[in-house]
Amino acid sequence: MGWNFGDILDAVGPNVSPEAPAFIHGSRVINWGDAVRMTNNMARGLIARGAQPGDKIAIYMRNRPEYLMAVAAGWKARLTHVNVNYRYTPEEVWYIFDNSDAQTVVYASEFRDAVTEIRPRLPKVKTWVEVSETGEVASFAEHFDALGEEGNGGPLDIQRSGDDQFFIYTGGTTGMPKGVMWTHHDMREITLQGARKLGPVPETLEELAEATRRMPVGSRILPAPPLMHGTGLLTSMGTMMAGGCVITLEKPNFDAEELLTAIDAHKPQTLVIVGDSFGKPILNALNAAPGRYDVSSILTIVSSGVMWSHEVKKGMLEHMPQAMLSDGFSSSEALGMGNSIMTKDSEVQTAKFMLGERCKVFDENDQPVEPGSGKSGMVAIGPPNPLGYYKDDEKTARTFRTINGVRYSIPGDWCIVEADGTLTLLGRGSACINTAGEKVFPEEVEEALKTHPSVDDALVVGLPDEKWGQSVTGVVRLAEGASLDEDALRAHVRKSLAGYKTPKRVVSTDQSIRASNGKADYATAKKIAETTLA
Template sequence: MTPTPIPRPWLKFYEEGVPHDFTPSRLTLPELLRETAERHPNRVALSFLGANTTYRELWHNVQRLALALEKMGVSPGDRVSLMLPNTPQFVVGFYGALLAGAVVVNTSPLYVAEELGHQLRDSESETLIILDSFYPRYAAVQDQVPVKRVIVTGIQDALPFPKNLLYPIKARREGTWVDVPDSSHVVKYSDILRFQPPTPGASKRTPRDLALLQYTGGTTGTPKGAMLSHCNLVANAEQARAWMTDLKDGQEVTLAAIPFFHVYGMTVAMNLSVLIGATIVLVPNPRDIGMVLSQIETSKATLFPGVPTLYNAINNHADTPRHDLTSIRACISGSAPLLLETARKFREITGGANLVEGYGLTEASPITHTNPIFGEQRSGSIGLPMPGVNAIVMGEDGQVVAPGEVGELWVAGPNIMLGYWQRSGETAQTLREAHGQTWLLTGDMAIMDEDGYFSIVDRKKDLIIAGGYNIYPREVEEALMSHPAVLEAAAVGLPDPYRGETVHAVVHLKPGASATEAEIVAHCRQHLSAYKVPRSVEFRSEELPKSAAMKILRRQLAKEALEEREAQKSA
């Protein structure tokens, strides 16, 4: 079936050097790493708390792990779950499992035992690579999951001497040390790397083969595994490379604070960095803003992919003025809407770093749109489709809407998933054949202007309908965040007997700041139509709840607000 040409008005706004047409390479992910190791064998690939690993050493460790997995009985297509923070072991585990022909299953370190058990069962993972401090959560469900072999590692395995000896002492003193019991199915990661010689191995998979099960965040129901192929993931890294025209092969330094177990961090902070031979500075805890700041300064990081809550935290951290952040050249913000005030202040404190908003979904590997790094950036816009991505805005009648009209965003390209793991029904609802292409129905309401710049109005499922009016939370949150006392904010819909729903604001104030409900509402009235103004404001003394990818959990806030309302009624 020949694809029907889709108008692409956005091409005229591509920066010089960005290709109008895009064809992904025929590489698998292990081949991507091998080629970089051949080009830059002595370049530092991983920098972790004083320990450096070159690309040659990284490739050798990946080969060691792949051979060990094969000897343990892992066959091509088997699932290997990784439950690790941003450490060298994650990178070795990811590429090593893929070199062995396995399928990686990214697993959030924030999962409680029940969530871990569900994902291990759903993915049918027989192998788990896990940090020792997370082991008790696995132990709680080990009799309920199909796991046959566990590879356990610790932070100390990646530290230089003498930190590797001192870390266990420190952890025991702080009460965070976990003794993993001896078991026939438990193997130490350190033993694998110590005793396994690096053995050259050819990739056992093709670009079209499944590489990753990336589970959605579960904000719309039970998490489901998006099936991403080697081609999907390599293509998206190459699309990002094509977009960022000034990247210098073998010279960049990426500050990797965004978690690798999240698809955005995995693609932009890890796979893109490997593609261009960048040094990856690993930050295991992105919530430790002090460490993030010091690592940027000491490493002279040039690339800093992140999420809005991370940039906002840096903007408002007490130590930020004491650190030199001017080495940063480019930042693509993903995972959640980038509010205008957050972007403005971050550019100011970094001396003009190009912080631009992008957009993507787990099911798209994930990036589909971003603003030009050096070209025209439009406030409030997610920018232009990436090279190789087609995008349309579809009306409820099944017809493409005109520029400026709201509809559901559909995207197509080489980065679009194969489907959902063992969920053919949900796959059929999410992927649609049209115009000779396979389209991903994003569930996001969007507008495309006449120049091809797209803006997300909001998620369909987050839409607040009050008195028959559609209210998009992002609009309300922009108004809330422009108040000088507000550090974080979310807008949610609560049931209302008269209007159907009403807007409820949840805010967390900056340290030392104060504001009343009346002041917040009055401020919003200056920026919003009357029907969009919050009817109630809730103040939180602690930061708002976030997912593992640091997205504010609107639905959790709505549920808690509703429970509080019901409790007050019955009191």
């Protein structure tokens, strides 16, 4: 029947010490015994309320144990996970619930007003579950804790399938968010492919249960980015399915000092971030108070999704010399395109990745790009891949294409393949700027801007221009105490990049130009540039 995440939890859960921590959130600790009992009860309760295999369970909350417990309950009940961006407006949240055909919604009480506003237009949602710290829930909702206490806590007696689905809604750079459809088995196989290179791995549920019984203590992970996005969620899922402990932060917005305090207190071995947008604040906090935080437990720092610069990696290793920095080149629809590993003894340059075993690079005519040719191409990753985008056959056909008999996922990431087989990432084609007939990938210019000491963060957008078609325009957040010097920044970029890639204008802002997961918010950056230069 293939790997199923619910079956994996049924194999792992009873074989972890019931007193071992499964989730830590500030002073709250939920042990494995309670987590197994509550998620079993919740799964059975959702089925009793009408949920059928394949129905969608949408989860609308910030990082907290209940997010992952709802995910686990959904797996056990054979429901399909749907992530919801809590930064969205009520209308955008309605779109996700409606587009996904959500049957169950689990939400935090802080979003009760938004849910109340859109609920009349969501007739397909049959069960609303509210996570409330006060005990009060909306009149139309079930209480999360009460649902978890309803029953004997035993496992469900149901047959699951490796074809059960798991959705990751991704915003991308253009258009409305789309639900990427993965099967449990295919997503699990990608994880196992990497693990098999390191040694034998459990290949059956019985072997997994036995390995869990022999495990002296589970690993601990601290995901800094939101669980509503792939980087934080997928890494946390892996730890949960290995009988480990997931540590989440309490503050609504990322705070580097809170993170370092949690590392000091709870000793995770793995830290998950999203590039420089998390790495820089962490590095600044470490530099501001050398020796204040014990970060010696960190053995691996995992990042994916945005640029993680060499300078920031090097600085972090000065404080955590024991750590291995794993920089993944992936997207929700293309897991495992490439990876780079940096340690104190082995450095790598920004945006340089080793091509994954399932990957190839094709030009616009679907011809392979020869290493060392200097030609750019699009990264394509072979199976296992998602089934496609939910209810969007057109986008599915554009992204998932068959070349020479192999079905590839080609999300639009452009790169150059070096003679040694490594990739130098250029950027996503949908964000590419066409200026006077030349292609400019924003990420390349952004990295050049960010190496200037006055710049804390930068995004680059294309604005309409009568002469150039589009003009390359930089939007920067300045370092504390710095002032904007456009000419100096343009000259700095010009030292490392061609003239046509140099921004025609650079503007500064105090607004955030990143989404909560650290990814670029190009729409906001473009509005800032348009307003400033109007």
